[in-house]
Amino acid sequence: MRFTVALSHVLPQHTLSALVRAATRWRWRPWKNWLIQHVVRSYAVDLSEAENPDPTQYAHFDAFFTRALRPGARPLDADPRSLLCPADGRISQAGAIRDGRIVQAKGRDYSLAELLGDGAAAQRYAQGSFVNVYLSPRDYHRVHMPCAGRLVETLHIPGRLFSVAPAAVAGVDRLFARNERLVCHFDGVHGPFVVVMVGALLVSGISTVWAGAVVPPYAWVPQRLRPSGPQLAAGAEMARFHMGSTVIIVLPAGAATLRVGLVAELAVRMGERLGTLSSQDN
Helix, strand or coil, X not given: CCHHHHHHCCCCHHHHHHHHHHHCCCCCHHHHHXXXXXXXXXXXXXXXXXXXXXXXXXXXXXXXXCCCECCCCCCCCCCCCXXXXXXXXXXXXXXXXXXXXXXXXXXXXXEHHHHHCCHHHHHCCCCCEEEEEECXXXXXXXXXXXXXXXXXXXXXXXXXXXXXXXXXHHHCCCHHHHECEEEEEEEECCEEEEEEEEXXXXXXXXXXXXXXXXXXXXXXXXXXXXXXXCEECCCXXXXXXXXXXXXXXXXXXXXXXXXXXXXXXXEECCCXXXXXXXXXXC
């Protein structure tokens, strides 16, 4: 195991993330402008796609990090049966869920029931499929609906805050089922589906369009939320990461056929086709 992965086991993960939350919301102009420019240069962020391409005009780093894109920057795949990519990033893993187990990395998998925090709910997806998208610091950090659906409930699950970068994913057992996460259940025309927002080291928050800031506060016990549930269109914004992380789509068996070539490290963009949803009659 690499030193940085080993170190992450003993770091005060939530304390560090709370400090990052404060630092990324500090409005002192020299600080926030330096931090924004540092990230733009270090990660080759393409600000020409942003609704506001001037890095000095953001109130603080978090406003820059969760920036909106200009209209038309992410056109949605035109096929109404497309399963859309929910975020910019890279494929971590994608494919079949086998007997309730999801591939994390070569030689590692984890329990779907543990990821969802609900064994009964996991049963309907035990032979389904999944797509895991990793968002790096250079990426657009708003998460969008992979298909149209009505929110049924969310479950905020406590956990660790390991990094979700490729080295950690390869080195930490059951990482996505151990990290703090927000599990969002939806009902769609093509059946139920789940979108899991996974927290990570230095990720200072998760917010949703229906409830605003959800994380922090960090959970100590699972918290089941039952909002009235908005109906969201395919491609509509559903949530934001305040610093980068991972989003996982979970689908039941027969709900969709994933596109060929969704392999680890493949670069993807929000709105492109990840697969084809089954017809409503199936």
